[in-house]
Amino acid sequence: MTILGIATSTVATLVRAVTAPDHDRDAVAERFARGTWSGIAEPGDRHATAVIEALGAETSLARLIDDHSGGLLRAAIVERGVEVDDTELAEAVARWTPRISKAAALLAFRQAARFGASLIVPGDPEWPRGLADLGPHAPNALWTRGNREALGELDRAIAIVGARAATGYGEHVAVELSAGLVDRGYAIVSGAAYGIDGAAHRAALASRGTTVAFLAGGLDRFYPAGHEALLARIVASGAVVSEVPCGVAPTKWRFLMRNRLIAASSIATVVVEAGARSGSLNTAGHAAALGRPLGAVPGPVTSSASAGCHRLLREYDAVCVTTADEVAELVPLEVEPATANAEGAAVEQVEASGRRRPADPGGTRIRLLDALSLRSARSVDRIALLSGLALDRVRAELGVLALEGAVAERGGGWVRVHEKTG
Amino acid sequence: MTILGIATSTVATLVRAVTAPDHDRDAVAERFARGTWSGIAEPGDRHATAVIEALGAETSLARLIDDHSGGLLRAAIVERGVEVDDTELAEAVARWTPRISKAAALLAFRQAARFGASLIVPGDPEWPRGLADLGPHAPNALWTRGNREALGELDRAIAIVGARAATGYGEHVAVELSAGLVDRGYAIVSGAAYGIDGAAHRAALASRGTTVAFLAGGLDRFYPAGHEALLARIVASGAVVSEVPCGVAPTKWRFLMRNRLIAASSIATVVVEAGARSGSLNTAGHAAALGRPLGAVPGPVTSSASAGCHRLLREYDAVCVTTADEVAELVPLEVEPATANAEGAAVEQVEASGRRRPADPGGTRIRLLDALSLRSARSVDRIALLSGLALDRVRAELGVLALEGAVAERGGGWVRVHEKTG
Numbered sequence: 001m002t003i004l005g006i007a008t009s010t011v012a013t014l015v016r017a018v019t020a021p022d023h024d025r026d027a028v029a030e031r032f033a034r035g036t037w038s039g040i041a042e043p044g045d046r047h048a049t050a051v052i053e054a055l056g057a058e059t060s061l062a063r064l065i066d067d068h069s070g071g072l073l074r075a076a077i078v079e080r081g082v083e084v085d086d087t088e089l090a091e092a093v094a095r096w097t098p099r100i101s102k103a104a105a106l107l108a109f110r111q112a113a114r115f116g117a118s119l120i121v122p123g124d125p126e127w128p129r130g131l132a133d134l135g136p137h138a139p140n141a142l143w144t145r146g147n148r149e150a151l152g153e154l155d156r157a158i159a160i161v162g163a164r165a166a167t168g169y170g171e172h173v174a175v176e177l178s179a180g181l182v183d184r185g186y187a188i189v190s191g192a193a194y195g196i197d198g199a200a201h202r203a204a205l206a207s208r209g210t211t212v213a214f215l216a217g218g219l220d221r222f223y224p225a226g227h228e229a230l231l232a233r234i235v236a237s238g239a240v241v242s243e244v245p246c247g248v249a250p251t252k253w254r255f256l257m258r259n260r261l262i263a264a265s266s267i268a269t270v271v272v273e274a275g276a277r278s279g280s281l282n283t284a285g286h287a288a289a290l291g292r293p294l295g296a297v298p299g300p301v302t303s304s305a306s307a308g309c310h311r312l313l314r315e316y317d318a319v320c321v322t323t324a325d326e327v328a329e330l331v332p333l334e335v336e337p338a339t340a341n342a343e344g345a346a347v348e349q350v351e352a353s354g355r356r357r358p359a360d361p362g363g364t365r366i367r368l369l370d371a372l373s374l375r376s377a378r379s380v381d382r383i384a385l386l387s388g389l390a391l392d393r394v395r396a397e398l399g400v401l402a403l404e405g406a407v408a409e410r411g412g413g414w415v416r417v418h419e420k421t422g
Numbered sequence: 423m424t425i426l427g428i429a430t431s432t433v434a435t436l437v438r439a440v441t442a443p444d445h446d447r448d449a450v451a452e453r454f455a456r457g458t459w460s461g462i463a464e465p466g467d468r469h470a471t472a473v474i475e476a477l478g479a480e481t482s483l484a485r486l487i488d489d490h491s492g493g494l495l496r497a498a499i500v501e502r503g504v505e506v507d508d509t510e511l512a513e514a515v516a517r518w519t520p521r522i523s524k525a526a527a528l529l530a531f532r533q534a535a536r537f538g539a540s541l542i543v544p545g546d547p548e549w550p551r552g553l554a555d556l557g558p559h560a561p562n563a564l565w566t567r568g569n570r571e572a573l574g575e576l577d578r579a580i581a582i583v584g585a586r587a588a589t590g591y592g593e594h595v596a597v598e599l600s601a602g603l604v605d606r607g608y609a610i611v612s613g614a615a616y617g618i619d620g621a622a623h624r625a626a627l628a629s630r631g632t633t634v635a636f637l638a639g640g641l642d643r644f645y646p647a648g649h650e651a652l653l654a655r656i657v658a659s660g661a662v663v664s665e666v667p668c669g670v671a672p673t674k675w676r677f678l679m680r681n682r683l684i685a686a687s688s689i690a691t692v693v694v695e696a697g698a699r700s701g702s703l704n705t706a707g708h709a710a711a712l713g714r715p716l717g718a719v720p721g722p723v724t725s726s727a728s729a730g731c732h733r734l735l736r737e738y739d740a741v742c743v744t745t746a747d748e749v750a751e752l753v754p755l756e757v758e759p760a761t762a763n764a765e766g767a768a769v770e771q772v773e774a775s776g777r778r779r780p781a782d783p784g785g786t787r788i789r790l791l792d793a794l795s796l797r798s799a800r801s802v803d804r805i806a807l808l809s810g811l812a813l814d815r816v817r818a819e820l821g822v823l824a825l826e827g828a829v830a831e832r833g834g835g836w837v838r839v840h841e842k843t844g
Binding site for chain 1: 462463464467513516517518520521591594595673674675676678719720721722723724728729731732735736741742743744745748785788789791792793803806807809810811812813814815
């Protein structure tokens with residue numbers, strides 16, 4: 001009795017070590033095969049996803065093991081009535097076969113068990129729902145350390161990402177946004193890099209929020225090394241996730257592909273600081289392509305660390321966000337009742353634009369107050385002349401303003417009571 | 423022989439003192455009446471514009487002088503077949519009549535002559551074309567000091583406005599943008615206020631550019647007083663403009679209405695810094711309402727002086743502008759040939775988003791370079807394994823990269839030649 005050539009009992013033990021215990025033989029085999037596939041196909045390999053979808057992870061991998069030329073795999077796919085592009089499949093098979101190794105598969109699972117990593121596959125309750133939007137580029141399995149439950153909170157997680165070479169300003173804003181969003185009930189997703197990512201994770205932890213870090217390499221060796229302690233703390237209360245198995249190094253390509261997981265697993269992405277060529281622009285690009293709300297934090301135009309954010313505002317229709325409240329507006333958790341607020345009045349003023357201002361048709365009030373002095377009392381005639389308003393109107397409006405305490409009668413004339421604002 | 427009750431010769435002398443000399447009797451009378459109207463109706467008074475349009479400035483004012491109740495004015499308008507809202511006209515007449523004064527009219531013209539101010543009316547070659555977009559809220563006359571020719575350059579003028587309480591950062595950016603735009607052939611419009619406005623005017627003057635200041639009060643007393651020297655320098659090479667006559671004080675209402683002239687007379691408006699309640703947001707609102715391109719300069723989210731700019735980005739669809747080039751893109755003076763530039767590549771990267779990257783389909787190149795070391799030579803087999811690429815592909819791509827000098831063969835294996843970028 002074997003699974004992919006390995007004793008079923010060994011596989012079952014390994015799989016049970018890294019996943020929930022109650023699986024039958026087929027489920028065990030499927031999980032083992034998906035975990036093994038995660039070390040064979042590079043992240044985002046849509047052909048791997050396609051063959052797994054067509055045949056299942058175990059069968060597709062078994063056909064590949066039985067025939068490294070890919071002939072059996074192709075035949076099995078065609079038999080299922082799935083169309084195949086022969087050239088593309090041949091190229092994919094040529095990519096995969098150098099990596100087919102029983103030893104590598106066993107090592108990946110053994111290391112995972114040793115580091116307390118779990119394997120999660122589509123259909124598991126913890127599988128991040130947002131990943132489905134990646135379509136053919138969705139991962140086939142995820143490895144995770146920490147609380148699997150934390151992944152359930154990705155439904156209300158906002159990604160805060162940004163430059164490794166962040167400034168004090170950028171880290172300050174990342175901390176403010178992360179802590180503020182945790183206070184408002186959001187979880188925080190990021191990539192555990194130095195700079196903005198680290199600040200976002202740390203502030204979420206400090207606010208006792210849930211935070212999830214997506215890594216580009218295997219979970220047996222945290223990257224960057226300087227964030228080992230931070231990642232250990234994330235494991236303790238949140239989760240650290242990767243789509244590549246233990247033993248796999250983070251490469252530039254895997255960082256780029258990891259970014260799609262950050263964008264897809266969260267409900268919105270905010271870039272806090274980003275140089276003109278920052279990797280976080282790639283994450284932002286994924287978020288935009290997925291139709292996820294995208295926010296960018298502005299900064300001084302004289303700071304190269306904000307150049308990428310300004311580019312997102314200019315070219316990618318990112319929303320300018322400056323506070324946790326504004327980020328929350330991108331994806332509100334609950335519908336709050338619309339209430340009039342202090343800002344309303346200012347909006348009216350901006351909208352004046354030569355049209356009548358709703359709050360002060362014709363500017364009567366401003367013009368009247370303009371015509372009054374704080375010190376010397378002025379007659380109604382004089383006020384009419386100065387304001388360019390009719391006498392009747394001046395008299396009526398002065399009465400209203402007097403009731404409000406804004407003007408007062410003095411010595412047969414009128415004075416303004418308060419300094420004008422604005 | 424009189425015009426509006428004043429000896430025609432006196433009027434002709436006054437008008438000639440403030441405008442081009444070759445006018446016949448009717449033109450003189452019309453100019454005199456428009457100048458007089460500018461002291462009777464408040465800026466933006468659409469009823470004044472309507473009666474002037476219906477009857478001409480002289481006739482409408484003469485009817486009003488003859489009958490302060492407005493009955494003759496109304497009859498004259500109706501006779502022309504123009505519809506009248508009786509209530510509104512009565513209100514307007516009640517606003518105007520307290521200000522009808524022969525002495526005031528004469529004083530306005532005499533002061534204008536004394537201060538070298540000109541009167542410009544619609545139809546004059548210098549009349550700013552953009553003002554027509556204000557429709558019924560357009561001014562009926564403008565007073566100007568300086569070079570009337572400078573007004574002809576408003577067709578390529580960009581308004582740079584912002585907070586009086588500007589920061590060093592804001593003034594620095596205002597200077598950079600203003601000087602940069604002058605270098606690119608633009609003129610600069612602003613409001614001569616302290617802070618951003620002053621910095622914009624000064625930088626334009628320093629760059630020997632044309633700059634035009636719109637004031638809210640009469641041109642006999644420059645406001646703010648601290649900018650008297652600056653305004654004198656603007657008069658020397660550019661122009662200072664107001665729609666109210668000499669002797670009229672700047673009031674809050676007139677500042678708000680002045681802002682519409684700044685927005686309408688220029689081809690785009692840029693707000694450099696603005697507090698949450700800054701008057702420059704009102705200018706921005708006018709620009710947006712007029713459909714003029716609107717730019718906002720971002721700044722630190724921790725700076726209240728940038729709060730208004732961020733609000734324009736969030737709520738008013740303002741374009742994020744960080745350099746003079748980006749401002750120029752709002753309203754290019756000439757069509758430049760589209761050329762590929764360094765930014766193009768970065769855009770592709772942002773757009774990768776899980777789709778194939780045009781410059782590097784499937785990430786082959788990145789993955790291959792990821793799999794190479796600078797120091798230790800690796801076999802093609804090993805590179806295929808590390809990169810997850812097929813052997814054939816690895817061989818082919820290594821050949822290309824070797825030609826480009828990015829990789830080299832060494833001891834039967836391959837090494838990377840350069841550090842990776844990005």
